[in-house]
Amino acid sequence: MSVFPVKETIDRMLAIIEEQGWHLFARIDHAQLARKKGLELRPTELILFGNPEIGTRLMQDRQLAAIDLPMKVLVWEDEQGQVRITCNDMQWLKQRHGLTDAATLRAIDEVLAKVCAGAQTQEGS
Template sequence: MRKLFATILLCLAGTAAQAEDWVIKPSPYDVATTADRLEGIIDASPASLVARVDHQAAAAGADLQMDPATVLIFGNPALGTPLMQADPRAALDLPLRVLVWQDADGAKIGYLSVEALAERYDLDSAKDTLERMKQALASMTDKAVAED
């Protein structure tokens, strides 16, 4: 379990090092509330939640401590399938993942930009799909952090 956790942390650290590939938004809510809000938005959309990963709880299970961090994994086959048809390697980054985490500045929500996804794979034939995905991610995460 510890090896798995260490691997996850290394993967997250490697991704975070390329922050220019990320869309990051501050949240006025704590991590759990932000993640709950996003989950509700996903449930009300054409997308489906695949998994919710609470990294802080996993760390506690390994007798380790870390700040709150939750990943929501979700997708919409109507958007993801054309990308995987254009380049099957895109399946490595699909379904989409959104990270909600806490740092010294507060809670944040972030995800790999659609442009970064397009650069990783040969998705020139799926520009319309990528634009729809970009708009959906922006809208969903904006709603998750919107103050009521």
């Protein structure tokens, strides 16, 4: 969970992604898109980010891993107003695609953990 609203949580994540030297491929505000169609949706944003130099190694290991790349993080507000952060687990991706490049999986997992953890709490807490 995050102590910040969805937009601020995503903004904090983007700062960490940039700090890590990774690239933002897309930021999708599903709630805003729903409103444009006259529909209601609690705050829900998805970011796609990665590092082609690192992600390519997974695709070289198993090309079908590309279906799950770049990395994705969903930040959404639940029914109680709590902001949640959801992403794919690297062990799940490893099993799903039969990936064998443990060093690359670990490198991606470390950045993913920094992005998610850094967006959840205020500095110093």
